[in-house]
Amino acid sequence: MTDEIVKQFPLLQRQQDGKRLVYLDSAATTQRPQTVLDAVRDFYEQNNANPHRGVYALGERATAAYEDARTEVASFLNAPREEVIFTRNATETLNLIAYSWGLQNLKAGDKVAVTILEHHSNLIPWQQVCRATGAQLIFLYTGPDGLLSDREIEQKITKEVKLVAFTHVSNVLGMVTPVEKITARAHEVGALCVLDCAQSAPHLRLDVAKLGVDFLAFSGHKLYAPLGIGVLWGRKELLEAMPPFLTGGDMIESVREQDATWAPLPEKFEAGTQNAGGAVGLAAAIRWMQGIGFDTIARREQVVYRYAWQALSHVPHVKLYGTPSGEHAGAIAFNVEGAHPHDVASILDADAVCVRAGHHCAQPLLHHLGMTACCRASFAVYNTCADVDALVESLQKVRKWLGYGA
Ligand SMILES: Cc1ncc(COP(=O)(O)O)c(C=O)c1O
Structure with a gap:
């Protein structure tokens, strides 16, 4: 099923510098299936x-x-x-x-x-x-x-x-x-x-x-x-x-x-x-x-969301915003301690992992939460737990790249 959905998106078949493209910015805009x-x-x-x-x-x-x-x-x-x-x-x-x-x-x-x-x-x-x-x-x-x-x-x-x-x-x-x-x-x-x-x-x-x-x-x-x-x-x-x-x-x-x-x-x-x-x-x-069905879409996305929340909450120095309790759709906001979100997004990009960084056109909310910027990984029906694994693996490099040693 997973491959059947991902396969329908020509852009998701592309590579970036020889790496599989991991698109985690669907809250900004989704990719389009061939039929569209x-x-x-x-x-x-x-x-x-x-x-x-x-x-x-x-x-x-x-x-x-x-x-x-x-x-x-x-x-x-x-x-x-x-x-x-x-x-x-x-x-x-x-x-x-x-x-x-x-x-x-x-x-x-x-x-x-x-x-x-x-x-x-x-x-x-x-x-x-x-x-x-x-x-x-x-x-x-x-x-x-x-x-x-x-x-x-x-x-x-x-x-x-x-x-x-x-x-x-x-x-x-x-x-x-x-x-x-x-x-x-x-x-x-x-x-x-x-x-x-x-x-x-x-x-x-x-x-x-x-x-x-x-x-x-x-x-x-x-x-x-x-x-x-x-x-x-x-x-x-x-x-x-x-x-x-x-x-x-x-x-x-x-x-x-x-x-x-x-x-x-x-x-x-x-x-x-x-x-x-x-x-x-x-x-x-x-x-x-x-054709996919809204129940199937919700089920698939919930699996990826829950997996991502769990996985990200175990990455050292990563702070998550919000709460996994209650109904949730599509996005997780986070920061890496000591790293500007734009640096985080650029380092992830070197691994072909696309996340959004900045104020997300919600400056009053960020101010309310006590920050000026954060990263956001957002999901669509074509995302899988393998995309989350790629995000986590890449995130683990961020602080090393920035010279923290760990
Ligand atoms: C909650 C919300 N409302 C409105 C918009 C504006 O959408 P658009 O830029 O497509 O007009 C966005 C875009 O990210 C959004 O996330």
């Missing part, structure tokens, strides 16, 4: 035209490919297709929600709540919109273990809070947040919920009917699809009441010299020529994941 690469290539070779424009047969095939991709995403999320909007990535989706919903609905005296776990993409748009509207941005803090307590949820989400924007999975610590508790509390006080699924979509089954949130965002490239395609899902009545985020071609109903009216959903939020090839690739990636 083929689907994109097939679109450009067989069906490429500008969707929603040409009335000729080729144009209609392009439109059909693009709209079929929307149907695939809608079934992946268990949502009506008109509630699925294509964007460039999760960042654009979160900006769309913040600027369109936020500017229209927030005012002085209101609060927007985020968690300290947020990626900058689910933080800065809210900072900006709060500044513009006079609303206050507040934080739900985790303990040092990265977990959010029930008390924090109860105490911070009060009736002044109009919206809670939070990540489903921390991109640094890999921990799954308590979605059910947060949404229950938010809805109790009449607030809306935005769920950032950038890090959960590759690992967990997303069913909007069960998640109970009001908006959701993810990027295709983190779940085996091409770069440059993302998704916004939102409840229809909210999306219908919101003004467009970007304006221009294809999002209008009619245009006069001084004003315009908007197309119905989903086109209202899809101004300009869309990334149809990316959408087709995203649909292929979703079919590929469904």
Whole structure:
């Protein structure tokens, strides 16, 4: 089974300086299986035209490919297709929600709540919109273990809070947040919920009917699809009441010299020529994941995650962040005592082991945890325990390379 999955990824067959490539940076972006690469290539070779424009047969095939991709995403999320909007990535989706919903609905005296776990993409748009509207941005803090307590949820989400924007999975610590508790509390006080699924979509089954949130965002490239395609899902009545985020071609109903009216959903939020090839690739990636099965994906990833946590916790001078208890998906953050994370990542790279080093676009979280940078090993369904062994073996060299002797 393992080989069967790994074999489907052309890039993972490559070597770096004669060494097997060990890719442990899937939280940044995943690799793509052959079937996704083929689907994109097939679109450009067989069906490429500008969707929603040409009335000729080729144009209609392009439109059909693009709209079929929307149907695939809608079934992946268990949502009506008109509630699925294509964007460039999760960042654009979160900006769309913040600027369109936020500017229209927030005012002085209101609060927007985020968690300290947020990626900058689910933080800065809210900072900006709060500044513009006079609303206050507040934080739900985790303990040092990265977990959010029930008390924090109860105490911070009060009736002044109009919206809670939070990540489903921390991109640094890999921990799954308590979605059910947060949404229950938010809805109790009449607030809306935005769920950032950038890090959960590759690992967990997303069913909007069960998640109970009001908006959701993810990027295709983190779940085996091409770069440059993302998704916004939102409840229809909210999306219908919101003004467009970007304006221009294809999002209008009619245009006069001084004003315009908007197309119905989903086109209202899809101004300009869309990334149809990316959408087709995203649909292929979703079919590929469904072919493996979400239970199988979760099971395989849990095995690798648990193995990695155990193995890394036994490497001398390695400090792990977060906790292995609770639900976990995709990532482990660590530092090597006395070594800058960039040095660690460069030394690992000499063994063709790819990990991310830096602040991971989560500077407030790192500050909260008392550090400025760390390394992150992140996993996808193609990773195996052999990848973890390679990481551990390479990590054991780091301090020697840096002259510590041990
Ligand atoms: C939790 C989280 N949210 C949002 C994003 C932004 O994703 P993108 O850069 O694809 O827009 C990321 C990217 O790493 C992320 O990890």
